[in-house]
Amino acid sequence: xxxxRAEPGPEPRAPLEAISAVLAExxxxxxxxxxxxxxxxxxxxxxxxxxxxIQPAFTATxxxxxxxxxxxxxxxxxxxxxxxxxxxxxxxxxxxLIGPYTHEPMHPGVAEEMMSRLGIPSAHLPVYKLYRxxxxxxxxxxxxxxxxxxxxxxxxxxxxxxxxxxxxxxxTIAPGYAEAPQSASFTVIDERxxxxxxxxxxxxxxxxEHALAxxxxxxxxxxxxxxxxxxxLGTTILRIMSRVAxxxxxxxxxxxxxxxxxYAQRLHRIGHTVDARRTVGFTAQMVTDFxxxxxxxQQRSYSSLVRQVTDxxxxxxxxxxxxxxxxxxxxVSASTLARRFKAETGxxxxxxAARHRAERAARLLATTSQSVRxxxxxxxxxxxxxxxxxxxxxxxxxxxxxxxxxxE
Numbered sequence: 001x002x003x004x005r006a007e008p009g010p011e012p013r014a015p016l017e018a019i020s021a022v023l024a025e026x027x028x029x030x031x032x033x034x035x036x037x038x039x040x041x042x043x044x045x046x047x048x049x050x051x052x053x054i055q056p057a058f059t060a061t062x063x064x065x066x067x068x069x070x071x072x073x074x075x076x077x078x079x080x081x082x083x084x085x086x087x088x089x090x091x092x093x094x095x096x097l098i099g100p101y102t103h104e105p106m107h108p109g110v111a112e113e114m115m116s117r118l119g120i121p122s123a124h125l126p127v128y129k130l131y132r133x134x135x136x137x138x139x140x141x142x143x144x145x146x147x148x149x150x151x152x153x154x155x156x157x158x159x160x161x162x163x164x165x166x167x168x169x170x171x172t173i174a175p176g177y178a179e180a181p182q183s184a185s186f187t188v189i190d191e192r193x194x195x196x197x198x199x200x201x202x203x204x205x206x207x208x209e210h211a212l213a214x215x216x217x218x219x220x221x222x223x224x225x226x227x228x229x230x231x232x233l234g235t236t237i238l239r240i241m242s243r244v245a246x247x248x249x250x251x252x253x254x255x256x257x258x259x260x261x262x263y264a265q266r267l268h269r270i271g272h273t274v275d276a277r278r279t280v281g282f283t284a285q286m287v288t289d290f291x292x293x294x295x296x297x298q299q300r301s302y303s304s305l306v307r308q309v310t311d312x313x314x315x316x317x318x319x320x321x322x323x324x325x326x327x328x329x330x331x332v333s334a335s336t337l338a339r340r341f342k343a344e345t346g347x348x349x350x351x352x353a354a355r356h357r358a359e360r361a362a363r364l365l366a367t368t369s370q371s372v373r374x375x376x377x378x379x380x381x382x383x384x385x386x387x388x389x390x391x392x393x394x395x396x397x398x399x400x401x402x403x404x405x406x407x408e
Contacts (some may be wrong), residue, residue: 019153023146028136029101033150035093037067043322044086048100051129054120055082058100063088065244066166067095069253073159077140078166081118083110083132087143087163091156096145101138140165167236167264192218196241202244206295208288209359215287216366219280235283239263242290249294259289284363305330306344309337313353317360318380323349357381358394365403372399 016033024031034040036279041060049058056062057080067090070076075089086099104110111129115122140163148158195218202211215238243260247253263286292314302310308330312321326349327334341349357379365374371385376399381387 016150016154019150023098023149027098027101027142027146029099029138030097030142031146031150032097033154034095034097037095039047040095040097041067048084050082050128054118054124055080055084057081058084058086069243069247069257073151073156074164075144075151075158075160075162076164076166077143081114082128083114084135085138085143087142087147089147089151089158091151093152096147096150096153099135099138100145101136101143102132103137103140105137106132139141142228200241200245200248203242203287203290203294206249206291206298208291209353209362211287212275212284212363212366213290215283217394235267235286236264238283239267239286243379246290246294249298251290251294251297255293255297256290259286259293263289281368284366288363302344303340305332305337306341309341309349310345310352313349313356317353317357318378320353354390355394358391361391361399362395362402364398372403375399 007161020031020033032040038060041063044063045052045060049055052059057078063078064090064092066076066078070088070090073089073091075087077085077087079085083102084100084102085103086097087094088098105130110123111132114120115125115128120128144163149156159333166182195214199211199214199218202208202214239260246256246259247315263282267282272337309326310327312329323338324334327337330337338349341347341352345352347355361375361379364370364378365372368375370378372388376382376387379387381390388398391402395402397405
């Protein structure tokens with residue numbers, strides 16, 4: 001009788017829980033693999049978020065937003081302005097979290113400089129120092145290797161082969177630890193959160209005018225409340241907020257990422273400018289681009305003809321183009337163009353154009369020092385008096401009054 005020996009099979013994989021436990025010991029920081037993302041992120045906020053008002057990047061809501069946007073099998077390291085970091089990677093239905101941890105020891109003066117830069121009251125300094133020193137110092141490369149090892153053990157792979165870092169800037173603070181609550185201050189906080197909701201709702205709707213109006217009101221808040229008073233930081237926060245809002249508005253992630261990356265690179269080239277006008281102009285352009293793309297995506301239900309008309313109007317606001325001219329350019333009769341445009345948008349071509357001219361004028365009034373006459377000419381009105389009349393009908397006030405109410 002011949003006995004056939006079976007070839008040895010592959011070594012069984014170690015359970016991910018066991019691997020995570022070993023990595024947690026090696027790195028001296030939490031390592032969690034989960035399929036219950038919502039509960040895990042809620043627990044993360046409870047355990048590791050110093051205060052949602054000064055560390056919004058570590059709130060469950062913000063982290064859920066990151067998870068939704070993350071490309072699968074790419075190891076992300078989220079860096080937030082208080083000097084903390086966390087690695088996240090998702091694959092299949094699983095999410096891996098490593099951290100939080102910090103990259104640098106707490107050198108003398110670091111905490112004080114950070115509090116000052118972020119506009120956080122000094123009363124929070126002792127609490128922040130205690131918080132920061134709770135966590136291990138971990139090299140980014142070690143965190144990446146640990147994440148790649150977990151992916152490999154799960155039968156997946158690290159498709160990027162390197163760490164994709166995300167600057168999750170955000171947050172100033174109002175009274176909290178070691179300070180007596182001030183009802184007036186908390187009223188201001190509530191107002192800031194309301195304006196932030198208004199801003200994000202406007203971006204989700206593709207409304208440039210309302211988004212910029214909310215930003216102007218945010219910029220006018222007290223310096224210790226409004227992060228917009230720190231230009232580089234404020235613009236980065238607004239980029240993240242716009243990105244999340246645009247996703248709510250239905251804009252595809254690929255488009256959102258392309259816009260976001262473009263402005264992240266441009267912001268890096270600008271640097272930490274102290275020129276307020278340059279910062280305001282950059283931010284307004286960024287928000288306008290997000291709103292414009294959301295609006296265009298939402299208009300995809302329009303026919304090709306109507307989309308061509310809206311594009312022509314948006315691109316040539318400085319020139320009055322008649323329905324007849326548009327129809328000749330697009331190869332249809334004027335009556336057909338007018339009828340289909342009204343049926344799909346609910347507006348006549350002239351009304352649509354007038355609204356967009358008023359919206360563009362409002363943005364220029366709020367973000368530039370151009371005269372009312374110059375702005376009138378730019379949006380296609382040779383007669384400044386007629387422009388004032390049209391603007392008042394759209395916004396309920398004169399251009400000068402609008403500028404006074406919305407300019408920094």
